[in-house]
Amino acid sequence: MPKPEMGAPDRQKMLDKLRASTTGLRVEYPLASGETARRIYLDSTASTLQLGIVRDVVGKYLPHYANTHSNAHFNAKLSSHELAWAHAMVLDFVGANAQTHGCFFVGSGTTGGINRVARTLARKWSHRDVVITTIMEHHSNDLPHRKNFAKVVHVPVKVTANGFGCADIGRIEKALREYRERVSYVAVTGVSNVTGIINPIYDIAELAHRYGALLVVDAAQMAAHVPIKMSNPEKPARELDILCLSGHKIYAPSSPGVVVTRLDLFREVEPDEVGGGMVDDVHLDRYLTTEKFPDREEAGTPNIVGAIALATVLCALKKIGMHYIDAQETRLINYAISKLTTIKDVVVYGETDPRNCQRAGAISINIRGLHHALTAAILNDYFNIAVRNACFCAHPYVREMIANDLGEQMEGLSNQELEALAELHRGMVRASFGLYNDAQDVDALVGALQQICARKEYYQSQYHKTESDDEYIHNTFQFDSRPIFSAHNEVTRWFEDD
Ligand SMILES: Cc1ncc(COP(=O)(O)O)c(C=O)c1O
Numbered sequence: 001m002p003k004p005e006m007g008a009p010d011r012q013k014m015l016d017k018l019r020a021s022t023t024g025l026r027v028e029y030p031l032a033s034g035e036t037a038r039r040i041y042l043d044s045t046a047s048t049l050q051l052g053i054v055r056d057v058v059g060k061y062l063p064h065y066a067n068t069h070s071n072a073h074f075n076a077k078l079s080s081h082e083l084a085w086a087h088a089m090v091l092d093f094v095g096a097n098a099q100t101h102g103c104f105f106v107g108s109g110t111t112g113g114i115n116r117v118a119r120t121l122a123r124k125w126s127h128r129d130v131v132i133t134t135i136m137e138h139h140s141n142d143l144p145h146r147k148n149f150a151k152v153v154h155v156p157v158k159v160t161a162n163g164f165g166c167a168d169i170g171r172i173e174k175a176l177r178e179y180r181e182r183v184s185y186v187a188v189t190g191v192s193n194v195t196g197i198i199n200p201i202y203d204i205a206e207l208a209h210r211y212g213a214l215l216v217v218d219a220a221q222m223a224a225h226v227p228i229k230m231s232n233p234e235k236p237a238r239e240l241d242i243l244c245l246s247g248h249k250i251y252a253p254s255s256p257g258v259v260v261t262r263l264d265l266f267r268e269v270e271p272d273e274v275g276g277g278m279v280d281d282v283h284l285d286r287y288l289t290t291e292k293f294p295d296r297e298e299a300g301t302p303n304i305v306g307a308i309a310l311a312t313v314l315c316a317l318k319k320i321g322m323h324y325i326d327a328q329e330t331r332l333i334n335y336a337i338s339k340l341t342t343i344k345d346v347v348v349y350g351e352t353d354p355r356n357c358q359r360a361g362a363i364s365i366n367i368r369g370l371h372h373a374l375t376a377a378i379l380n381d382y383f384n385i386a387v388r389n390a391c392f393c394a395h396p397y398v399r400e401m402i403a404n405d406l407g408e409q410m411e412g413l414s415n416q417e418l419e420a421l422a423e424l425h426r427g428m429v430r431a432s433f434g435l436y437n438d439a440q441d442v443d444a445l446v447g448a449l450q451q452i453c454a455r456k457e458y459y460q461s462q463y464h465k466t467e468s469d470d471e472y473i474h475n476t477f478q479f480d481s482r483p484i485f486s487a488h489n490e491v492t493r494w495f496e497d498d
Pocket residue numbers: 045046108109110111112138140141189191192193218220221246248
């Protein structure tokens with residue numbers, strides 16, 4: 001008998017358990033006010049916190065840990081089995097058909113993955129020397145293409161009265177029409193790491209395919225928040241060709257990055273990295289690359305523990321259902337936007353109407369008249385709210401949005417005033433969310449911003465700025481991490497404890 005469909009109460013129970021197990025939800029730090037408070041983590045776009053299930057499952061695996069290349073002994077057999085499961089789990093999570101798609105792990109997150117894709121495809125079809133991307137990309141989905149291709153076209157995003165929206169499909173088509181068979185692929189982020197805006201990746205796939213180009217999706221921010229469906233037998237034109245993601249952005253900080261790809265794309269091209277594990281035979285004057293995938297793309301010993309950690313999270317999220325998680329997170333981010341847009345002195349960047357453009361995971365703001373680094377420092381030092389500030393490795397996008405917002409304010413200003421305004425607005429403050437955040441965290445952020453807006457001069461007077469690195473330092477309060485955690489001290493203590 002088929003298993004009955006899981007209902008919402010079951011999913012909620014599992015999600016609650018997963019949330020409650022988050023490592024570090026209850027850490028406390030001393031504040032500038034002299035109080036000690038619980039840290040509110042709103043920096044998941046940079047790196048998510050780790051879920052307890054990773055710690056528990058990996059802890060059970062570790063006694064059996066061994067190199068997967070050893071083969072003969074029990075530990076190696078078990079490790080090889082689990083690594084194969086990790087590959088299969090990734091495919092399952094992103095809805096990729098294992099007959100047509102495969103995945104391989106890479107060293108350094110999505111950045112490692114996209115670099116590998118760019119190098120490989122640039123060599124595979126040297127006549128296709130153009131990549132089309134958008135201005136909203138993280139540098140990791142821009143610079144690898146610039147380095148490996150003759151031309152990278154940066155297509156603008158849609159702009160409405162409310163601000164910058166998602167990738168402009170009309171402009172992508174214009175670029176595809178202009179460069180035609182020179183285009184190797186369109187590279188687009190699934191979700192912006194600055195605004196959290198979700199791109200219509202399946203529509204872009206269909207468009208790219210119509211012009212004979214591939215679609216490469218940067219899923220660094222998408223994977224943790226939005227369900228993904230790479231394969232679509234009913235509508236193959238809407239399938240995703242290649243996708244890259246990072247484990248540390250989906251609750252598995254020790255994980256490697258992943259490339260999921262159509263298998264044919266990595267066939268008939270020499271693997272970019274060579275070494276042990278990807279060859280069938282080696283002579284002094286030649287070597288024979290294995291046809292086995294993913295072995296041929298995973299030279300050297302893979303990050304086995306990290307891969308199992310990532311697959312553990314993916315398996316847990318899949319059991320709960322990404323649609324279910326997405327629906328909850330969408331409610332939270334819409335709530336956050338609705339609250340933040342009511343604070344008089346706060347500017348929220350990007351399209352704020354969810355009917356025009358849905359978001360996932362991140363919102364970037366500024367307090368008018370306050371440097372982004374100062375706002376972030378105050379949120380941290382006085383309210384124990386962890387956010388990120390500056391340009392989030394997406395300089396062109398951040399600069400264009402800020403310029404767009406400042407447009408009217410800049411009219412009639414002297415050069416000196418313009419410079420002062422530009423200095424204040426060279427970056428943003430980003431609040432970002434994971435499945436462990438809730439409405440109380442949003443309320444805490446909104447309350448803190450309201451207090452900062454109400455007492456700007458007071459907070460400003462508590463800080464001085466470093467000339468060299470745009471950092472605001474509190475005049476009297478200093479955070480010393482060593483009494484809280486120091487690996488060196490822990491090692492010493494470990495030997496002292498009997
Ligand atoms: C949209 C996006 N793409 C790529 C990356 C790079 O990811 P990683 O640092 O894991 O390589 C990031 C990291 O913030 C990102 O947000």
